[in-house]
Amino acid sequence: MRPLLLSHSALALLSGATLLHAQQGKPARPNVLVIYADDLGYADLGCYGAKNVQTPNIDRLARQGVRFTNAYAAAATSTPSRYGMLTGQYAWRREGTDVAPGNAGMIIRPEQYTLADLFKQAGYATAAFGKWHLGLGDKTGTQDWNGLVSPSLGDLGFDYSYIMAATADRVPCVFIENGRVANYDPSAPIEVSYRKPFEGEPTGKTHPELLYNLRSSHGHDMAIVNGIGRIGYMKGGGKALWKDENIADSIATHAISFIQTHRAEHRDQPFFVYLATNDVHVPRFPHPRFRGQSGMGLRGDAIVQLDWTVGEVLRALDSLGIADDTLVLLSSDNGGVIDDGYDDQAEALLKGHNPSGIYRGYKYSAFEGGTRIPAIVRWPRRVRGAQTSSALVSQTDWIASFAELLGVKLPEGAAPDSRVQLATWLGRSSKSRPWILQQAADKTLSLRNERWKYIAPSSHGPMITWGPKIETGYLPTPQLYDMKRDPRERVNVADRHPDIIRYFQSLEARIRAGQE
Ligand code: NG6
Ligand code: CA
Numbered sequence: 001m002r003p004l005l006l007s008h009s010a011l012a013l014l015s016g017a018t019l020l021h022a023q024q025g026k027p028a029r030p031n032v033l034v035i036y037a038d039d040l041g042y043a044d045l046g047c048y049g050a051k052n053v054q055t056p057n058i059d060r061l062a063r064q065g066v067r068f069t070n071a072y073a074a075a076a077t078s079t080p081s082r083y084g085m086l087t088g089q090y091a092w093r094r095e096g097t098d099v100a101p102g103n104a105g106m107i108i109r110p111e112q113y114t115l116a117d118l119f120k121q122a123g124y125a126t127a128a129f130g131k132w133h134l135g136l137g138d139k140t141g142t143q144d145w146n147g148l149v150s151p152s153l154g155d156l157g158f159d160y161s162y163i164m165a166a167t168a169d170r171v172p173c174v175f176i177e178n179g180r181v182a183n184y185d186p187s188a189p190i191e192v193s194y195r196k197p198f199e200g201e202p203t204g205k206t207h208p209e210l211l212y213n214l215r216s217s218h219g220h221d222m223a224i225v226n227g228i229g230r231i232g233y234m235k236g237g238g239k240a241l242w243k244d245e246n247i248a249d250s251i252a253t254h255a256i257s258f259i260q261t262h263r264a265e266h267r268d269q270p271f272f273v274y275l276a277t278n279d280v281h282v283p284r285f286p287h288p289r290f291r292g293q294s295g296m297g298l299r300g301d302a303i304v305q306l307d308w309t310v311g312e313v314l315r316a317l318d319s320l321g322i323a324d325d326t327l328v329l330l331s332s333d334n335g336g337v338i339d340d341g342y343d344d345q346a347e348a349l350l351k352g353h354n355p356s357g358i359y360r361g362y363k364y365s366a367f368e369g370g371t372r373i374p375a376i377v378r379w380p381r382r383v384r385g386a387q388t389s390s391a392l393v394s395q396t397d398w399i400a401s402f403a404e405l406l407g408v409k410l411p412e413g414a415a416p417d418s419r420v421q422l423a424t425w426l427g428r429s430s431k432s433r434p435w436i437l438q439q440a441a442d443k444t445l446s447l448r449n450e451r452w453k454y455i456a457p458s459s460h461g462p463m464i465t466w467g468p469k470i471e472t473g474y475l476p477t478p479q480l481y482d483m484k485r486d487p488r489e490r491v492n493v494a495d496r497h498p499d500i501i502r503y504f505q506s507l508e509a510r511i512r513a514g515q516e
Contacts, residue, residue, distance in 0.1 A: 017327075027407030030379055031326040032272045033313065034120065034398075035252065036085075037306055038131055038167075038281035039363055041336020041355025042372045044303055053294040053303045058376070059310030061330060065213060065378030066387040066427035071179035072332050072394045073440040075372030076363055078133045078167070081333045081395070083107060083213075084439075086114050086134070086156075088399035088415025092443050097508050101194045101234050102166035103143060104135035106151050113414035115399045118155030119272035122406040126155050129158040129260050130251040130276035136165055136176065137510050145172055145181055145190040152179035158274075162254040164247075169341065170416045171234035173241050175227040175250060181240050188238025197222065199232045204229030213244070214283050218341040218467030228342075246283035247278045252309045256316045263320050275313065276333075277305035282340040297349035299338070327379040331395060335370045339468040360489045364464055366440035366455045366473030367489050383426050392432035397421040416514065437511060445475055447504050447511075448483060454504035455479040478505070 042048060046055045047062040074084030080091030087108055091097035097107060104197070108114060136152055137143035148166045153161035162177045172192050175182040181190065184440045199201050202210055204221035213227035223234040226244055242250070255275045262271050280302040287305065294300025302467045308331065336355025338346045339506040340363070362366025375393065377383060400418035403410050405426075423429035435449045444458040458474035473479075473489075478501050480494040494501055 021213070026076065028382065028405060029122070029124075029270045029382065030122075031270045031322060032315075033270075033328045034274050035310060035313070036077065036082075036131075036274065037279060037330070037332040038277060039334060039337050039340070040280055040303070040306065040332035040374060041362070041369070042358030042359060042374060043353075044280070044336055044355050044372055045307075046264060047376075048374050049238070049357055050349050050353060052296045055303060056306040057307045057314060058330065061310065061314065061378050063443040064380060064385040065328070065376055065383055067426075068377075068393055069388060069390045070392045072374035072392075072436050072438055073214070073329065073332065073371045073373050074396050074437075076175070076334045076365055078131075078281075078333045078472045079107065079403045080439055081371075082123045082134055083396040084417070085333075085398060086116070087112055088115075088396055088418030088489075090396070090417045090437065090439065092445070093417075099134055100135050100166060102170035102172055103141050103142070103194055105137055105139040105191050107135040108156055110151050110155035112156075113411055114156045115402065116153075116272065116274070118157070118399060118403055118406070118408055118410070120157045120159070122408050123269065125160075125262050125269050125271045126273075126278070126508040127162075127188055127255075128158045128256040129162050129258070130164065131167060131182040131281070132161075132163040132276070132277050133166045136179070141194070141479075143192070145174075145192060146184070147180070149176065149179045152176075154178060158257060162251075162258075163254055163276075164242075164278065165279055168242075168244060168247060169220055169230055169282050170228050170231035171223050171225070171235065171266070172237065173223075173230065173386035174237055175240075175242060181241045181314040185240045187234075187239030187242075187495050188235050188236040190240075195233075197385075198235040199203065201235055201434060203233070214285060215343040216341060217339055217343045217452075220283075220341050222339075228285065241506075244283060245287045248305045249287060249308055250510050251275065251277060252312050256313060258318055259313075260320065275309075277309055279303070279309070280336075280510050281324065281497040284342070284343070284344050284424070295349075296351060296353060297346060298344040299346040300349070315388070324380040327377065328374070329377050329398070331375040332373040335361070335363045335365070335368075335373060337468070337470070340465065350390050358488055360471065361473050362470050364470055364472065366438070366444050366446050366458070367471060368453075368487070370440055370473070371438040377425055377427065379426070383428075389424065389427055389430060391424045391430050391447070392436050393424055393434055394436045397425070398434065401425050435507065440473060441471070442474065444472075445508060446473075447460040447507060451481055451484055452483065452500055452504070452510075453481045453483050453489065454501065455481075456505075456508060460487045466506060480504075
């Protein structure tokens with residue numbers, strides 16, 4: 001049955017959820033597919049201005065939906081960003097939410113409410129694929145990788161999971177399916193340590209000649225897996241060890257087969273799929289079929305591989321006939337980075353490309369390049385295509401906004417930092433979040449509204465200290481930028497506007513105290 005037709009002006013009067021309910025008489029229940037890229041910069045996609053790399057599938061997604069130009073991740077690195085997005089609570093409120101080692105215990109505790117719990121509560125089938133980076137098992141370093149690692153994603157609302165424990169540059173270099181190493185090889189028991197090397201196992205430091213696939217530029221000199229140095233030590237794994245060139249294929253095929261099987265067996269139950277790609281994080285080692293596709297070397301080719309992943313999943317939705325009723329949300333966990341610790345020629349081959357576009361800073365930074373990220377929403381049934389939204393939006397609001405969409409009441413205390421911004425996320429309103437809070441690598445907070453960006457003082461230096469040349473955006477005194485006139489954050493006008501500094505400082509204090 002066609003939903004009730006309303007004129008455009010009538011549409012404009014209704015908030016997202018009211019409208020959806022008015023059309024259907026009950027909350028909408030689209031399938032939801034979140035494609036979460038890693039270290040994808042604001043300007044790394046064709047639809048965000050990239051010229052040296054083609055991303056036709058993602059560009060099509062943007063043409064058919066809303067493309068956001070003022071969207072933010074909660075943090076400038078992976079673990080705190082994902083934590084904030086999945087729980088709706090800022091990571092800096094919790095200890096132990098910095099970039100996690102591969103043997104970290106599970107950072108989101110089972111009793112905490114997550115985005116996956118929300119979909120489960122609404123009756124969805126839920127699944128996670130790809131990069132996790134939020135710890136597994138009860139306590140750091142105590143996991144038995146040869147048995148069941150518990151607690152795991154099943155305790156956070158995901159019915160099914162096929163994930164990498166941390167990042168591709170951190171051991172263990174295996175996929176984990178529902179808490180157990182996938183393709184487990186009993187002839188090669190797995191041991192992991194972030195403290196000391198295993199006797200008799202070569203490391204990147206002792207045997208650099210064994211780094212036949214990629215050499216490190218900074219760190220990454222511990223375990224060697226697949227001719228690539230990693231962070232952390234590891235032994236065993238055998239046939240379960242991933243081949244870096246196949247990671248994107250493994251993630252895409254598992255996600256697609258989950259969707260296909262679910263559709264075949266439970267036609268009437270919507271799904272929530274969290275597809276967190278390894279691309280374009282280091283080590284960038286795309287499949288040979290993507291080599292040379294970008295003209296920007298491995299980093300560009302990894303973007304092409306990401307675009308391929310998106311194309312495959314969209315094609316699967318098309319062929320199942322569910323594209324119109326699937327809300328696809330594509331974004332990145334933090335800003336782009338050029339050299340992130342491997343000698344992959346990323347810098348030399350940019351040819352004028354800047355992952356951050358016109359913005360200052362990169363991943364890790366308190367400047368815009370740290371957290372301003374691409375964000376695209378496509379939902380053909382309910383979201384008008386070909387839209388660009390300049391509203392200020394934050395990934396931390398996904399959980400409250402989806403709760404609104406699904407008509408689910410969040411449990412008391414859940415997602416405390418998440419706000420309903422559904423109408424904006426669905427391209428039905430241009431209303432900005434009144435302020436957006438971001439966390440840089442050293443937990444320095446910045447706050448911005450439509451006009452201003454405030455960066456709190458930090459005692460750390462102006463450049464990151466472990467290698468790549470990246471501005472941190474830290475200063476010992478408060479910074480203030482006029483984002484209307486100076487979106488590149490060139491001129492710190494803090495001295496001229498003590499009143500605005502005071503406003504942001506008191507806002508920060510209220511947010512910290514949970515009063516906002
Ligand atoms: C850094 C790593 C970098 C990357 C980052 C986390 C070195 C020299 N650098 O410490 O390669 O892994 O951590 O990235 O080891 S994130 O996107 O997962 O947060
Ligand atoms: Ca990241």
